[in-house]
Amino acid sequence: MEVCKGSECLRVELVAFSLPRDGDVDGLVAESGAISHAPEFRTLNEERKRHLIELLRKLGHESVFEHACFTFRVEGISRVCTHQLVRHRLASYTQQSQRYVKLRNPKYIVPESIMDSEFRDEYMELLERASDLYRRMVESGVRKEDARFILPQGIETKIVITMNARELRHFIKLRCDKSAQWEIRNLAKRMLELAHEVAPLLFEDLYNEFIVNERDRAKSL
Ligand SMILES: Cc1cc2nc3c(=O)[nH]c(=O)nc-3n(C[C@H](O)[C@H](O)[C@H](O)COP(=O)(O)OP(=O)(O)OC[C@H]3O[C@@H](n4cnc5c(N)ncnc54)[C@H](O)[C@@H]3O)c2cc1C
Structure with a gap:
């Protein structure tokens, strides 16, 4: 693990x-x-x-x-995050399947708040137990599509996203906002930075609002 x-x-x-x-x-x-x-x-x-x-x-x-369309390859995010992501309907997605891919060495995204808390050890123990039970079930013939029910939502996944600039701007406005959850926010900010590199005028306002201004605010603290 x-x-x-x-x-x-x-x-x-x-x-x-x-x-x-x-x-x-x-x-x-x-x-x-x-x-x-x-x-x-x-x-x-x-x-x-x-x-x-x-x-x-x-x-x-x-x-x-x-x-204008943009395609991103994303890894190192949790299924918690992709569950929120795919609510954005005017986009195309291809996600790694838990039905077809056997997770040999499952990777988990663990929030910082938990990693730094008194619950860390207990949490890790549960992740280990879930991973171990998953592995033993698959090895004994339980189908991957069934064994995966034991896997925690924090499991890492990989996904390809295609959005046109209109949808990407909409997604960024909602998900770079402070009200969005930290993981999808980090994803949206990275997508904004990358899109801004190739189309600076299309994303200039959002880049200034969510990247430049936030960086300046953080510096002034
Ligand atoms: C901070 C935050 C908290 C959230 N909390 C929850 C929650 O607690 N529970 C929950 O279920 N969801 C929650 N969501 C998800 C949210 O309700 C939307 O499903 C998600 O943000 C996708 O947004 P959207 O529908 O605008 O975008 P998209 O699906 O990306 O669509 C883009 C735009 O196209 C138009 N559009 C698309 N489909 C239709 C349609 N069928 N009819 C009419 N117009 C359409 C709309 O103008 C829409 O804004 C949350 C989202 C955010 C950002």
Whole structure:
């Protein structure tokens, strides 16, 4: 059995995104939006792109953001977290199956609050016992799809997520917020950082709100 404290094992990779021929993801959205008021398609400079993307956001003309898609590969998160994640319906998911994959050395995500508490040893003991019973049941012929019922929700999982920029922005707004649970919040923040690297204008406002401002606030404490 392996244990990860909080999000220490979280690994998020942006494995694909809509790559226009000119390599400009911001331009894909801004120039698509521009056609609704222009006689011809045209290439916009940086300033026009920023202005247009801000305008689209302000007017709620958000369907234009759907032209850009992002695919993330995520590991080191719990099933508690993916249960919340997959409530976001306008996305595509592929998750590691507990029906087909035998968990040889189960990994668990354990909240910091528990790792640092008086319950730590008792908690670890239960994880060990659940893992051991799972292993013995599978070895004795119980189907994996049945044996998995004993596994705690904190078990680590792997998932691929594809969202378009509209849904990704919506997801980030809800899940980077302070009211969101810590694990999905850490996931959403990492997804925001990665999306911002390839499409800075599309995510500029959210990046400033949830990454820059929070970093500044933390520094000032
Ligand atoms: C802080 C927090 C606490 C939460 N607590 C709970 C809880 O206690 N219990 C619980 O069950 N859930 C809870 N949720 C989950 C929440 O209710 C939503 O299911 C989840 O956040 C997905 O949001 P969504 O429906 O807006 O997004 P998505 O499914 O990502 O959809 C995006 C948008 O598309 C539109 N849309 C999608 N599907 C439909 C539809 N069928 N009809 C009309 N419009 C649609 C809506 O505008 C929606 O906002 C919580 C979420 C957060 C962020």
